[in-house]
Amino acid sequence: MPRALADVLATNIHQHITQSGMAPGTRLPERALAEQFNVSRSPVREALKRLAAQSVVAAHPDGGYAVAEGIAPASGAGVIEIETVDADEQTYLAIAEDRLAGRLEDRITENELMRRYGITRAQLHAVLRRMAQEGWIERRPGHGWMFQSVLTSAETYRQGYRYRLLIEAAGILEPTFRLDRDALMRCRIEQEGLANGGVRTASPAALFDANSRLHETIAACSGNVFILDGLRRLDRLRRLMEYRKAVDRDQAERRCREHLTLIDFLLEDQREAAADFMKLHLRNAVREKTSD
Structure with missing residues (x-):
């Protein structure tokens, strides 16, 4: 069961209990919760287990769970929207x-x-x-x-970022670099949408695809087929590792805003500044993603 989905559901169910003013002892049928949040019953079951561990819900004598006595209000300003997960x-x-x-x-x-x-x-x-x-x-x-082979350890994950530090900034400075303005503008629109709220509801897969699309677009501009091929191969290897990590939405939004800065350097033909910023961006990303 994907941990991120169950965690988001646990938060949403907690908020649903408190905002609806449910009395202690109120039954929480899995089927009704699944229909309300548009997911299957399996992640609901996992979310309820998490809430039971936090004493938000308690086992009901007739099976399933019910609202526990004296629960605290859920943290957060509102219900987190969940992208439909079929x-x-x-x-x-x-x-x-x-x-x-x-x-x-x-x-x-x-x-x-x-x-x-x-x-x-x-x-x-x-x-x-x-x-x-x-x-x-x-x-x-x-x-x-x-x-096929994928990155499966924290060390190989870090090595992947070190490899990216070597090739991505260098690609911007290649003598064969030619800016694909149309492709970069499409990436900019996508990143701007994420930075302005989309990152809060996008799935890990959607975030990965948008971000890797930008980096691969920049690599393609290098004119060096080995740089582009190397990055694409690495992205395939690290894809599952990225899906597995819990998404820190604040960090993800910050990276999207960094992407916008990087794109603007390139659109303004400030390639040296863009190469330096790429290194900073990748160092920030690996530090945040390997800090736990």
């Missing part, structure tokens, strides 16, 4: 978590995946297509699937 997305994230945790072997069959995650073959195929497009699984000749 069954395919939940399965995708569950497979990613199990793969990173070492619970799935390198080689696996569709039947094993269907049994493990309780899904149909059609649902599985949709998830496998996405995974294959992102480059972390491929079909084996004749039978089954094979997971």
Whole structure:
């Protein structure tokens, strides 16, 4: 179960209890909560377990959970909006978590995946297509699937950022650098939308895609095919590690605003300033993401 989703749901359910003025002992049916927050029952169940550990809810004698006695108001100004998470997305994230945790072997069959995650073959195929497009699984000749290498440790994650420090700033200073203004402006519009509130509700996958798209667009401007290829390969390797990390929305917003500064340096043809800022941006990112 993706931890970030359950944590957000726990906050939302807590706020729902306090803002609705629910009396202690009020039952909290999983099905009703799932319908209210537009998710399946599994993440609701995980969220209720978290709230039980915090004494916000308590086990009910007839099963399930009920509002506990004397709970404190939930922190936060309002309910956090959750991007709709359908069954395919939940399965995708569950497979990613199990793969990173070492619970799935390198080689696996569709039947094993269907049994493990309780899904149909059609649902599985949709998830496998996405995974294959992102480059972390491929079909084996004749039978089954094979997971590809991904970053799985804190040290390799840091090494990935050190590699990026070497190639991304250098790419901006390449003599073959040619600015793709239209592509960069599209990235700017996307980053501005995130910085102005979108980052608060975007999924980890959407944030990763938007941010990697910007960095790969800049790498493509370098005119050096090895810089672009190297960054794309690294992005495929680190994708699951990024999904697994809990999203700090304040940090994510700050990085989006840094992206806007970086884009503006490039649009103003201040390439040396952009290269220096790229190094600062990447150092800030790795420090924030590896501080825990």
